[in-house]
Amino acid sequence: MTTELASYSAPGAPEGGDELALYVVFTANGSDYALPAETVLQMESFEGATAVPGAPPFVAGVVQIRGRVLPVVDLRLRFGGTPGERVLDNRIVVGQHGERVVGLLVDSAREVVKLRRSELKPPPPLVASAGFVRAVAQIGPRLVMLLDFARVIGEEQLDGVV
Amino acid sequence: MTSVDLKEFVNAYLGEAEEQLRISNAKLLEIDAAARRGEAHPRAVRDLFRAVHTVKGLSAMVDVDAVVAISHRMESILRSADRHGGHLPVSAVDVLLQAARAIEHRVRELAEDKAPSPPPPALLESLDAIGVRAGGASSTSGATLAIDPSLSSKLQPFELDLLVRGVNDGRRALRADFRPSPVQAERGFSINTVRERLGAIAEVVKTLPMAVPPTENAPGGLSFALLLLTTVSDEEIAAAAGVELSDVTTLAAPAPPSTGDVAPPVDEDDGESVLPQRRNIVRVSVARLDDAMEHISTLVVTRSRLARAVAELGQTGVNTRALAEIMRDNARQLRDLRAAVLRIRLVPAAELLERIPLILRGVEREGGRSVRLVLDAGTAELDKGVAERIFPALVHLVRNAVDHAIEPPEERKRLGKPEEGTLTLRCVARSNAELELSVSDDGRGVDRAAVAQRLRHEIPPGDAALLDALCEPGLSTRDRATTTSGRGMGMDIVRRVVVDQLGGDLSMATSSGIGTIFMLRVPLTLSIVDTFTLECLGERFVVPVSNVDEIFEVDATRVRRAPSQAGRPSPSVVERRGEVMPLFDLAGTLGMRDRDARARQAVLVRRAGEAFAFGLDRVAGQQESVVRPLVDPLVQIRGVAGATDLGDGRPTLVLDLVALGASAATLYGTRAA
Numbered sequence: 001m002t003t004e005l006a007s008y009s010a011p012g013a014p015e016g017g018d019e020l021a022l023y024v025v026f027t028a029n030g031s032d033y034a035l036p037a038e039t040v041l042q043m044e045s046f047e048g049a050t051a052v053p054g055a056p057p058f059v060a061g062v063v064q065i066r067g068r069v070l071p072v073v074d075l076r077l078r079f080g081g082t083p084g085e086r087v088l089d090n091r092i093v094v095g096q097h098g099e100r101v102v103g104l105l106v107d108s109a110r111e112v113v114k115l116r117r118s119e120l121k122p123p124p125p126l127v128a129s130a131g132f133v134r135a136v137a138q139i140g141p142r143l144v145m146l147l148d149f150a151r152v153i154g155e156e157q158l159d160g161v162v
Numbered sequence: 163m164t165s166v167d168l169k170e171f172v173n174a175y176l177g178e179a180e181e182q183l184r185i186s187n188a189k190l191l192e193i194d195a196a197a198r199r200g201e202a203h204p205r206a207v208r209d210l211f212r213a214v215h216t217v218k219g220l221s222a223m224v225d226v227d228a229v230v231a232i233s234h235r236m237e238s239i240l241r242s243a244d245r246h247g248g249h250l251p252v253s254a255v256d257v258l259l260q261a262a263r264a265i266e267h268r269v270r271e272l273a274e275d276k277a278p279s280p281p282p283p284a285l286l287e288s289l290d291a292i293g294v295r296a297g298g299a300s301s302t303s304g305a306t307l308a309i310d311p312s313l314s315s316k317l318q319p320f321e322l323d324l325l326v327r328g329v330n331d332g333r334r335a336l337r338a339d340f341r342p343s344p345v346q347a348e349r350g351f352s353i354n355t356v357r358e359r360l361g362a363i364a365e366v367v368k369t370l371p372m373a374v375p376p377t378e379n380a381p382g383g384l385s386f387a388l389l390l391l392t393t394v395s396d397e398e399i400a401a402a403a404g405v406e407l408s409d410v411t412t413l414a415a416p417a418p419p420s421t422g423d424v425a426p427p428v429d430e431d432d433g434e435s436v437l438p439q440r441r442n443i444v445r446v447s448v449a450r451l452d453d454a455m456e457h458i459s460t461l462v463v464t465r466s467r468l469a470r471a472v473a474e475l476g477q478t479g480v481n482t483r484a485l486a487e488i489m490r491d492n493a494r495q496l497r498d499l500r501a502a503v504l505r506i507r508l509v510p511a512a513e514l515l516e517r518i519p520l521i522l523r524g525v526e527r528e529g530g531r532s533v534r535l536v537l538d539a540g541t542a543e544l545d546k547g548v549a550e551r552i553f554p555a556l557v558h559l560v561r562n563a564v565d566h567a568i569e570p571p572e573e574r575k576r577l578g579k580p581e582e583g584t585l586t587l588r589c590v591a592r593s594n595a596e597l598e599l600s601v602s603d604d605g606r607g608v609d610r611a612a613v614a615q616r617l618r619h620e621i622p623p624g625d626a627a628l629l630d631a632l633c634e635p636g637l638s639t640r641d642r643a644t645t646t647s648g649r650g651m652g653m654d655i656v657r658r659v660v661v662d663q664l665g666g667d668l669s670m671a672t673s674s675g676i677g678t679i680f681m682l683r684v685p686l687t688l689s690i691v692d693t694f695t696l697e698c699l700g701e702r703f704v705v706p707v708s709n710v711d712e713i714f715e716v717d718a719t720r721v722r723r724a725p726s727q728a729g730r731p732s733p734s735v736v737e738r739r740g741e742v743m744p745l746f747d748l749a750g751t752l753g754m755r756d757r758d759a760r761a762r763q764a765v766l767v768r769r770a771g772e773a774f775a776f777g778l779d780r781v782a783g784q785q786e787s788v789v790r791p792l793v794d795p796l797v798q799i800r801g802v803a804g805a806t807d808l809g810d811g812r813p814t815l816v817l818d819l820v821a822l823g824a825s826a827a828t829l830y831g832t833r834a835a
Binding site for chain 2: 047048050051052053054055056059062063064068069070071073100101102153154
């Protein structure tokens, strides 16, 4: 199953205004996370990945999506959790950062939400220290953490070239 | 001549023969189109003659008698046609097309290391039987050249002929006089550079050195008269030759397009016409490019080691900012280098499409349909390997369209459509990584009900579901298999080629009574290598065949365990043909298990001459694999060269055993870490 999200991307709004933007919300290890919709290329169901010996432990492996071979970061492991059970709800959220295209293995993908810039708050210090969370937002009863995709996929840590 | 030389020579022959056959086919189609309109196409006949003549000459050199026999007869027909204004009846064109196919077939046999089959007697008879009808009275005319007798006496008859023919072909014959001097040399003009520069914009028919009285302009008393055929202006010629405009004189203006006027016969022993006219083009075997790519891969591996070393250095507190900057430049340069080599493998998409008319012609004939073909390849380019793989899929789509989609002329007339159906093939580069090919027709559209009936199951709404149904193996909406589309590959194979082999995307849109369009999205580049599939702990891996020296059964009695070193797994050693080498456990090296298991089979690998072996469960087979590099830094691991799809839709890792051997040596402590 594929969900195209490219067409949802929000129209450009004047800089500094309280513009609306779309976010993709998903869960991992009981928490809600979000990525800007323009970062997300598509979502795919997860049917297992090919393990890559020697890759960082949080890399579930590589998968082939539309002829492209991408690494998949297991979000549970990335955030220091334990591997989750494989369920039908598992999704790969395929995101793009510069030239890199990387999938995030999540427990389930929930929805696409519209948020105003003013709804995004700086993360609490404890959450911010790991550097993965850029901001938080309250959506109804839930606290959603806006991820720094570049950090999650190891940018600034790995030698991100060649 | 040693056998190696011969092999290389044959390869060169194959390359050149294929090129000439490509030209032949294109020219034959032009002649065919003209013949159907009842017109002559003298220029195409002459071009075809040249191509066939080249094929004949080359074939004689490598002793391919069958091709010589066929091409010789083609040549006679064409020479005679040329003498009669280039007129060829459609029936003769048909036989020539058959002959070209017969030659192609034999060239292919040679490429597959088979002995070329003898020429079909029926074909030779048909070729012999063709009497070319003369196209009206002929007069020996042609352009006259205004050449100084002192010059013309120094020219060979064929050179004069070449000039006349060039003029009749619509080019101008010029003479440019170049006088070498120190001043000219300082400006970078010598006779050699002048010839080279002129060669790019004109055909240099002859360069004649002449003694002249020494002057200021010609201090050496030497002058060169260059006889040229060109379509560019005198000014351009003068600039390229570094001479004054007055040094360029016109020998003959182009002849008006010939309308039955006959040029002098083509001279068979005219050596010039055998020489290919392409300039600034180098033919390179794909193997050499792969070799260059291979070296780049090793550079990439070295680079990541360097990166790691720099990172470690940084951790010790050393300031590595300057180093990091160099590393960034180095990374970019490596990427550029890799892209440059990949670009060398690109061929114009137009080359892919220009083979389609020939296919279409055959299908049209058999199916009694009349189809107008629109080809639009623009400037798109794609990898040669991709082009070769995608071509059969295109052929299938073209055959399908003509055979199933485009209605017979009477039906089209009744429906108010133009009697002639239109088939459009387009190639567009979507980005610098992807090519989009489309095959569209204005036929009847895919009959959903008929497909459902044949499959005996419902088809969900939507074109995507209908395409899925069309791609079910073995589906044919026709009861009677036609000779064209009833054989060979089906849509399931088209999909497999596009999606599984090439990692592309296939989609379709169809509209009842209006037409169907198939869209193929394929990557522009890929690298294809011969690989072995290895099995190890239930996982499959592939390795390039070039990595492996030998595969052997492991005789447990010949395996010795080396003394264990502190904190390290102990390596085994195995003896093979008197050579003792380390035997590494592949699964262990890859970190798939802690304890080594007994290997049943092993592959022998050499690294800088040093032999080592990897033990594994079994070598499961050999196939060509499309290797996609793992570009993301998260999965750039030493020893993992990329990923491939073995047909199950999931990636299988491609291992670099040579690099992995280095890791294993470190891990097992057979060498200092």
